[in-house]
Amino acid sequence: MSVPKKLHVAFQGERGAYSEAAAVAFFGAGEVEPIPCTSFDDVFQGVQSYRWERGIVPIENSLAGSIHRNYDLLLRHDLQIVGEQYLRIVHNLLALPETRLEDIRRVYSHPQALAQCEDWLDEHLPGIERVATYDTAGSAKRLPEKGQKEAAAIASTQAARVYGLSLLAAGIEDDIENYTRFLILGRESVVPDDVAKTSIVFALKDAPGVLFKALSVFALRDIDLTKIESRPLKGKPWQYFFYLDFAGNMTEERCQNALRHLQEIASFLRVLGSYPQAKAGSRE
Amino acid sequence: MSVPKKLHVAFQGERGAYSEAAAVAFFGAGEVEPIPCTSFDDVFQGVQSYRWERGIVPIENSLAGSIHRNYDLLLRHDLQIVGEQYLRIVHNLLALPETRLEDIRRVYSHPQALAQCEDWLDEHLPGIERVATYDTAGSAKRLPEKGQKEAAAIASTQAARVYGLSLLAAGIEDDIENYTRFLILGRESVVPDDVAKTSIVFALKDAPGVLFKALSVFALRDIDLTKIESRPLKGKPWQYFFYLDFAGNMTEERCQNALRHLQEIASFLRVLGSYPQAKAGSRE
Numbered sequence: 113m114s115v116p117k118k119l120h121v122a123f124q125g126e127r128g129a130y131s132e133a134a135a136v137a138f139f140g141a142g143e144v145e146p147i148p149c150t151s152f153d154d155v156f157q158g159v160q161s162y163r164w165e166r167g168i169v170p171i172e173n174s175l176a177g178s179i180h181r182n183y184d185l186l187l188r189h190d191l192q193i194v195g196e197q198y199l200r201i202v203h204n205l206l207a208l209p210e211t212r213l214e215d216i217r218r219v220y221s222h223p224q225a226l227a228q229c230e231d232w233l234d235e236h237l238p239g240i241e242r243v244a245t246y247d248t249a250g251s252a253k254r255l256p257e258k259g260q261k262e263a264a265a266i267a268s269t270q271a272a273r274v275y276g277l278s279l280l281a282a283g284i285e286d287d288i289e290n291y292t293r294f295l296i297l298g299r300e301s302v303v304p305d306d307v308a309k310t311s312i313v314f315a316l317k318d319a320p321g322v323l324f325k326a327l328s329v330f331a332l333r334d335i336d337l338t339k340i341e342s343r344p345l346k347g348k349p350w351q352y353f354f355y356l357d358f359a360g361n362m363t364e365e366r367c368q369n370a371l372r373h374l375q376e377i378a379s380f381l382r383v384l385g386s387y388p389q390a391k392a393g394s395r396e
Numbered sequence: 397m398s399v400p401k402k403l404h405v406a407f408q409g410e411r412g413a414y415s416e417a418a419a420v421a422f423f424g425a426g427e428v429e430p431i432p433c434t435s436f437d438d439v440f441q442g443v444q445s446y447r448w449e450r451g452i453v454p455i456e457n458s459l460a461g462s463i464h465r466n467y468d469l470l471l472r473h474d475l476q477i478v479g480e481q482y483l484r485i486v487h488n489l490l491a492l493p494e495t496r497l498e499d500i501r502r503v504y505s506h507p508q509a510l511a512q513c514e515d516w517l518d519e520h521l522p523g524i525e526r527v528a529t530y531d532t533a534g535s536a537k538r539l540p541e542k543g544q545k546e547a548a549a550i551a552s553t554q555a556a557r558v559y560g561l562s563l564l565a566a567g568i569e570d571d572i573e574n575y576t577r578f579l580i581l582g583r584e585s586v587v588p589d590d591v592a593k594t595s596i597v598f599a600l601k602d603a604p605g606v607l608f609k610a611l612s613v614f615a616l617r618d619i620d621l622t623k624i625e626s627r628p629l630k631g632k633p634w635q636y637f638f639y640l641d642f643a644g645n646m647t648e649e650r651c652q653n654a655l656r657h658l659q660e661i662a663s664f665l666r667v668l669g670s671y672p673q674a675k676a677g678s679r680e
Contacts, residue, residue, distance in 0.1 A: 174633035180461055291633050323624065324608075324615035331608035338634075340607065342624060349458035349575050350622075350676050392634050 118145040121296075122155045122164040126249040128271030130201060134294040135168045138197040152182055156189045159297050166194070167297040172339075173201070174291040176224055182295070183343050183355050186313065186384055193311050193385030195296035198392055203229050203285040206252050206277040207264040213280055218243055220251035221266035229266055232284040252277055293392075302387055308361035309338065309389040312371070315345055315353050315380040322377055323354070329373040330358055333366045353380075362386040402429040405580075406439045406448040410533035412555030414485060418578040419452045422481040436466055440473045443581050450478070451581040456623075457485070458575040460508055466579075467627050467639050470597065470668055477595050477669030479580035482676055487513050487569040490536050490561040491548040497564055502527055504535035505550035513550055516568040536561060577676075586671055592645035593622065593673040596655070599629055599637050599664040606661055607638070613657040614642055617650045637664075646670040 121144050123131035132146045147164055149155045159167040169185075172178045186193075203225055207216065216237060219226070223244040226233070233242065245251040251265035252275050264280060265271070272279055295311075316322045330337055339357040360367040362383060375381055405428050407415035416430045431448055433439045443451040453469075456462045470477075487509055491500065500521060503510070507528045510517070517526065529535040536555035539547060548564060549555070556563055579595075600606045614621055623641040644651040646667060659665055 172628075174628055175630055177464055177628045287630065289631050289633050293634075320618070320620050321615045323621055324611045327608045327611060331605045334604070336604050337607055340624075340626060344456075344458055344461045346459055346571065347573050349573050350577075 119143055119166055120145050120147050120164040122147045122149050122158045122167045124149050124152050124155050124169065125247045126253050126271075128249040128252060128268055128274040129247060130199060130268055130292060131168055131170060131294065132249075133268055133270050134170075134197045134199045134292070137199060138168070138195060138294070138296055139166075152185055156185045156191060156297070159191055159299065160189050162299070165298070167191070168197070168294050169297065170292045171295050172293045173224075174289060175228065175287060178341050180341075180343060183341060186355075187343075187353060187382075191297045191299060192301040193295050193387055194298040194300075194302045195387045196309065196390045197294045197296065198390055199292050199294065200288075201228075201285065201290040201292055202268070202283050203248075203266050204269055204272065204279050205264050205281040205284055206255070206267055206272045206275075207280050208255055208259075208261055209276070209278045211261050211264065211278075211280070213237075215262055216240060216264045217262040218260075219264050219266065220245050220254065222246070222248045222251070225266045228286060228290060229284045231286040232281075236281070236284075249274075291392075296387075301385060303363060304361055304386055304388040307359075307389045308386055309357055310360055310362055310367060310386040311355070311357050311384040313353055313355050313380075313382050313384060314374060314378045315351065317377060317379050318351070319377075325377050326354070326374060329370045332373075333370050335360050335366065335370055355384075359389065360386075403427055403450055404429050404431050404448040406431045406433050406442045406451045408433050408436050408439050408453065409531045410537050410555075412533040412536060412552055412558040413531060414483060414552055414576060415452055415454060415578065416533075417552055417554050418454075418481045418483045418576070421483060422452070422479060422578070422580055436469055440469045440475060440581070443475055443583065444473050446583070449582070451475070452481070452578050453581065454576045455579050456577045457508075458573060459512065459571060462625050464625075464627060467625060470579075470639075471627075471637060471666075475581045475583060476585040477579050477671055478582040478584075478586045479671045480593065480674045481578045481580065482674055483576050483578065484572075485512075485569065485574040485576055486552070486567050487532075487550050488553055488556065488563050489548050489565040489568055490539070490551055490556045490559075491564050492539055492543075492545055493560070493562045495545050495548065495562075495564070497521075499546055500524060500548045501546040502544075503548050503550065504529050504538065506530070506532045506535070509550045512570060512574060513568045515570040516565075520565070533558075575676075580671075585669060587647060588645055588670055588672040591643075591673045592670055593641055594644055594646055594651060594670040595639065595641050595668040597637055597639050597664075597666050597668060598658060598662045599635065601661060601663050602635070603661075609661050610638070610658060613654045616657075617654050619644050619650065619654055639668075643673065644670075
């Protein structure tokens with residue numbers, strides 16, 4: 113009896129990070145071997161160099177906005193987006209099992225997580241020092257490592273399990289409409305046969321109304337845009353790369369026609385991937 | 397003989413910050429009393445509450461992209477954009493007068509400034525520790541405060557003057573196409589009579605092709621867009637506020653018509669200001 117090989121999926125952060133939870137949600141718990149990496153660069157590099165089979169990176173949070181670094185890295189590497197995953201971000205207050213709420217003198221977490229739990233902290237831990245750390249799961253990891261009994265971390269329930277911490281309070285985020293969209297990266301493109309999304313990046317020739325013309329290649333073919341993001345074009349101040357997601361599959365003729373049309377006014381165009389569209393996280 | 401009153405202009409950072417240099421460039425050295433503030437929030441709040449007459453904040457850097465926090469703050473406050481200023485960012489290596497290059501064991505600066513001088517540091521100070529600080533001018537201020545003779549800071553020439561430091565090396569940034577665009581904030585709108593730019597923010601009703609339709613209200617009237625930026629609409633995941641700059645003056649009929657047209661498809665629309673258009677920083 114042979115043991116089925118698990119897929120190595122690289123993510124940024126320590127074990128118990130939200131990215132790891134997203135990888136498990138996408139591939140299924142038994143199918144994936146999550147690989148913690150120090151930086152987003154390492155995730156991209158590790159997949160590109162054949163070290164890991166897949167990577168997963170956050171691209172946008174519904175409260176904080178886009179993770180622009182990962183847009184820049186998409187352009188710099190030769191990888192394909194092969195899927196997307198939405199994850200509801202649930203923040204929890206974690207501490208060593210012997211720690212009670214009234215023992216806590218410091219709360220560690222990523223600045224964004226601390227900000228997203230501000231109301232709860234003001235109400236339940238008023239005046240307690242908040243210390244910014246590199247990532248949420250890392251703030252959980254340090255508690256047993258340093259034996260910190262007077263401290264707590266804000267992180268996922270997965271981080272509580274990984275580091276043997278107790279849940280002093282669950283779901284402490286101020287706004288429950290807190291979702292992150294993750295992209296799954298691979299070396300080869302997939303051919304989605306179901307409802308698909310396609311991500312592209314392009315730069316435009318310098319001419320009046322050129323962004324309007326670029327969007328018209330989709331509107332004229334009834335192709336719906338789901339996201340547009342601009343990033344500076346280095347070396348050319350005040351010119352931009354546009355990252356665009358649209359509902360459609362690159363095997364469809366209307367999508368191929370739209371991109372051929374876009375090519376006429378673009379100085380640069382690259383398809384980042386066509387992949388199955390996930391259900392967007394939202395209560396609506 | 398009465399002494400003319402100087403305009404109080406709030407900026408984020410310590411004395412010698414790039415924002416202060418931008419304020420001086422915009423108003424003229426003799427006309428302005430720069431007011432250092434801890435945070436961008438303090439700049440907006442200080443102007444809104446009549447404490448200071450004007451504020452100045454960076455909105456976009458040609459290498460690093462937009463300063464999204466300031467887009468969010470524009471929406472949250474009831475201020476007008478009354479001008480814009482481009483500043484070429486020149487980074488310098490500063491140290492106490494007695495310090496020589498070979499004495500340096502640590503270099504302090506904002507993470508972005510450290511990153512923008514990476515090649516120079518690798519070549520001239522290989523292996524020397526780089527320490528991230530809250531702002532560039534603050535990293536200069538600490539050298540005399542703490543008497544640090546074995547350290548240097550990366551900051552502006554203005555910071556060197558303010559804190560009595562010597563310029564060990566000037567213009568050490570790796571990419572000279574490094575410009576920042578600043579916005580000048582006031583409580584009352586101005587009426588530009590020269591070449592003008594107008595900044596607006598809007599949200600769109602949820603319908604297919606609605607962003608294309610929004611941009612068409614400008615294209616149909618030959619109004620040129622100079623910038624578009626999207627930010628998450630809190631509480632409504634995957635919906636956005638769009639921040640848009642266009643070449644034109646709100647006193648022009650075609651601009652008024654365009655915004656009336658936009659109102660038909662927008663769920664929210666606000667004019668952030670019509671102001672004289674500055675010459676964009678660039679060698680081209």
